[in-house]
Amino acid sequence: MSPYLYIVPVFFLMIATEYCVARVRGRDLYRFQDTVTSLNAGLVSQFINVMGGAFSVYMYSLLVGQFGLFTWDSGSVWTWLLALVLYDFCYYWVHRAGHEINLFWASHVIHHSSEDFNLATALRQSATGFYFKWAFYLPLAVLGIPTKVFVVVALIDLLYQYWVHTQLVGRLGILERFLVTPSNHRVHHGQNDYCIDKNYGGIFSLWDQLFGTYADERADEKIIYGIRKPLNSWDPVWANVQHYFVIGRLVRAARSGRERFMHVFGPPRGPLQLEAVQEKPFDAARFAPFATPYTGRMKLIGGISTLVGVCMLMTLYVIDARLSLEQNLLYSAVMLAFFSFIGRLWMRPEMMGSAR
């Protein structure tokens, strides 16, 4: 049974706690539509990754079987510690590729599409990363790290990254040098010039220090969260696929094979990018977060959509092993259509009573 059955309620509890603590401190870190979009995007990613995760684990186990050189004692704490450090090293490169290669950015961009930064943002995860991420862990497979160890350290690495999505924790002194912290991860989510393509680490910020991608949070410059080419949508399914359409348009308009290649595998802000909006210097004063009018009824429907989604996901975790691939696909497709419908409904306030 999926560990997320127990983890998801803890996530929600922590979001409620962060919301309350922020309000007590006089801060409003959550906007309703952005929050529900993040939560529903998290659910979309889980509905896909029930199958996608199984695919990734299957591919990793094939690699270990094919290339694994050494035998590891999974009863030794050193195996787990070394596997975690090595996993995090590979994660750094997966994440870096997710920012610096256009095709992979198409998958990762959703995580940065929120213009807020809170624990709900952490759940705005990609649903389309499963097809390539496993390949980056080839070094672990070659070393023979057992699949069971790989799966557990992957989960630890992912869970660690949850708590760093908060504005309530300040700088943590010397720890900033070694670990990914709320402060240096805030920089990662910023669209200010100094934040772009910085701080890719999962647990350890050491890799960023080592490979020249580290940046400290600046006390004199307010971070504006999000991406330069804003999503401007509350549809979590569209958020997962929209940049693939951008690449498709660029590839169709390309005049040579090299241009086509660069649109897919070049940097998202490369010279050949027709929509090189991120090349413009950043002007924080001109930034306005995406917002659309909404009604009380729309708020209610949004809240219910998340609640229904959580119940359906919990059910899927329990019955997943008994479902065929086709049934699993159908189940997830219905939920994706549901979330997409809700997100699109929010763009049409005139359908839902008088807007605020």
Ligand SMILES: [Zn+2]
């Ligand atoms: Zn990122």
Ligand SMILES: [Zn+2]
């Ligand atoms: Zn993040």
